[in-house]
Amino acid sequence: MPDEVRTTPATTPGAAGSALDTAHAQLASAVQILGYDDGLHRMLATPRREMNVAIPLRRDDGSTELFMGYRVQHNISRGPGKGGLRYSASVDVDEVRALAMWMTWKCAVVDVPYGGAKGGVTIDPSRYSSTELERVTRRYTSEIMPIIGPERDIMAPDIGTNEQTMAWVMDTYSVNMGYTIAAVTTGKPLAVGGSLGRATATSQGVVHAAAAALADAGVRLDEVSTAIQGFGKVGSHAARLLHEAGTRVVAVSDEHGGVQASDGLDVPALLAHVAAGGAVAEFDGGTPVSNAELLALDVDVLIPAAVEGVLDADAAGRVKARWVVEAANGPTTTEGDRVLAERGIVVVPDILANAGGVIVSYFEWVQANQAYWWTEQEIAERLELRMAASYAAVSAVSRREGITLRDAALVIGVRRVAEAHQIRGLYP
Numbered sequence: 001m002p003d004e005v006r007t008t009p010a011t012t013p014g015a016a017g018s019a020l021d022t023a024h025a026q027l028a029s030a031v032q033i034l035g036y037d038d039g040l041h042r043m044l045a046t047p048r049r050e051m052n053v054a055i056p057l058r059r060d061d062g063s064t065e066l067f068m069g070y071r072v073q074h075n076i077s078r079g080p081g082k083g084g085l086r087y088s089a090s091v092d093v094d095e096v097r098a099l100a101m102w103m104t105w106k107c108a109v110v111d112v113p114y115g116g117a118k119g120g121v122t123i124d125p126s127r128y129s130s131t132e133l134e135r136v137t138r139r140y141t142s143e144i145m146p147i148i149g150p151e152r153d154i155m156a157p158d159i160g161t162n163e164q165t166m167a168w169v170m171d172t173y174s175v176n177m178g179y180t181i182a183a184v185t186t187g188k189p190l191a192v193g194g195s196l197g198r199a200t201a202t203s204q205g206v207v208h209a210a211a212a213a214l215a216d217a218g219v220r221l222d223e224v225s226t227a228i229q230g231f232g233k234v235g236s237h238a239a240r241l242l243h244e245a246g247t248r249v250v251a252v253s254d255e256h257g258g259v260q261a262s263d264g265l266d267v268p269a270l271l272a273h274v275a276a277g278g279a280v281a282e283f284d285g286g287t288p289v290s291n292a293e294l295l296a297l298d299v300d301v302l303i304p305a306a307v308e309g310v311l312d313a314d315a316a317g318r319v320k321a322r323w324v325v326e327a328a329n330g331p332t333t334t335e336g337d338r339v340l341a342e343r344g345i346v347v348v349p350d351i352l353a354n355a356g357g358v359i360v361s362y363f364e365w366v367q368a369n370q371a372y373w374w375t376e377q378e379i380a381e382r383l384e385l386r387m388a389a390s391y392a393a394v395s396a397v398s399r400r401e402g403i404t405l406r407d408a409a410l411v412i413g414v415r416r417v418a419e420a421h422q423i424r425g426l427y428p
């Protein structure tokens with residue numbers, strides 16, 4: 001690895017209540033349960049490799065702008081780095097560090113042979129044309145070329161990016177290498193080596209996780225109501241799949257607010273309204289609800305599917321749901337988590353609940369490496385099996401140790417990563 005792509009890694013937590021602060025507190029809790037020493041703790045807390053890049057953009061009108069981009073490989077002891085690429089005005093390197101650390105534990109808890117990584121560009125994609133976003137994506141990819149690749153670090157979509165973004169990354173990488181390398185990204189369009197089932201995999205995994213948590217209490221999906229914050233790639237498919245499973249979807253929202261109907265929203269009509277360019281809050285099949293109000297609605301299952309930190313201590317104190325299923329990464333702060341646990345609210349943690357995406361990304365990577373494509377049914381069955389096995393393992397540790405599902409998932413994930421370090425001899 002050339003020296004110029006190394007930067008000084010961060011070992012200190014971010015600002016209080018930030019995503020990085022939450023990620024460090026979660027790791028500290030697992031390390032305490034596992035009884036690891038300070039040296040191992042520090043190694044697990046520290047990103048293995050980071051790259052910060054400046055991305056100039058010539059806008060369509062001829063003016064110039066500059067954006068910062070990041071790729072953080074938190075851990076690569078179990079395999080290549082793996083994780084999404086986020087485009088958002090609020091992205092900074094600390095957020096990317098937190099998201100990369102969560103990817104490490106997520107890949108380990110569902111036992112896919114990857115480390116954890118994440119990327120981000122500080123840009124509001126809604127303010128730029130498709131051709132501008134293509135230029136930003138290609139420049140970002142060119143800059144981080146030395147540290148990515150199908151055996152090094154594999155990207156996927158996250159907030160503000162999509163299948164098209166992954167096709168641009170794949171094309172830029174492939175053009176530079178001289179031949180098509182489909183396995184450098186996942187979440188691609190089917191036409192260039194994407195996988196059946198990837199577009200809905202995260203949401204499908206959330207539904208499997210919710211069903212498993214409900215089943216622990218003898219409850220079925222068609223007996224409950226839900227509210228979903230976020231109506232993007234994950235939230236919208238989750239709403240559709242839950243509606244199809246018989247769940248009463250009472251409220252959904254996007255960044256600008258939401259809509260609620262106590263008898264249940266007409267989800268297909270809402271999806272059609274949004275597909276036609278309508279805002280969620282303007283859907284006439286319900287009444288408006290703010291994002292803060294949505295989190296406190298009287299529903300059985302609350303599904304945060306947007307951004308980090310929305311369930312802080314205050315919001316957690318107002319949650320009426322009996323289950324919180326974390327489709328988003330890091331939606332609950334450390335204090336929020338404590339409040340939910342004290343109130344007996346079951347939290348199915350992000351690194352388990354939203355792992356369906358990376359599981360099918362793994363399937364996509366395997367298929368691309370073998371140039372042999374699986375059927376939709378094979379993918380659906382293998383996703384369901386892996387989600388069920390992972391939930392069962394986490395639930396068993398939670399019951400046996402008397403710890404929350406989050407601590408149980410972290411203990412399993414962190415232990416697998418630490419074992420890989422120890423067996424490889426990187427830690428005496």
Ligand SMILES: NC(=O)C1=CN([C@@H]2O[C@H](COP(=O)(O)OP(=O)(O)OC[C@H]3O[C@@H](n4cnc5c(N)ncnc54)[C@H](OP(=O)(O)O)[C@@H]3O)[C@@H](O)[C@H]2O)C=CC1
Pocket residue numbers: 157158159160161202229230231232233234235253254255256291305306307308327328329354355357358
């Ligand atoms: N895509 C994937 O496969 C995976 C995603 N995740 C996580 O799921 C979450 C959602 O990702 P994804 O659906 O891909 O992203 P999208 O960009 O497709 O959608 C994000 C959604 O969240 C809304 N949103 C943004 N900010 C806020 C806010 N402050 N309050 C309420 N809603 C907000 C957006 O609204 P608007 O459109 O109005 O901006 C949009 O509806 C993220 O935490 C991501 O990391 C986890 C695993 C895999």
Ligand SMILES: O=C(O)CCC(=O)C(=O)O
Pocket residue numbers: 082083084085103106154155156157158186187329354355357358359361
């Ligand atoms: O599909 C993937 O590789 C990872 C998706 C992601 O970024 C996530 O799980 O948070």
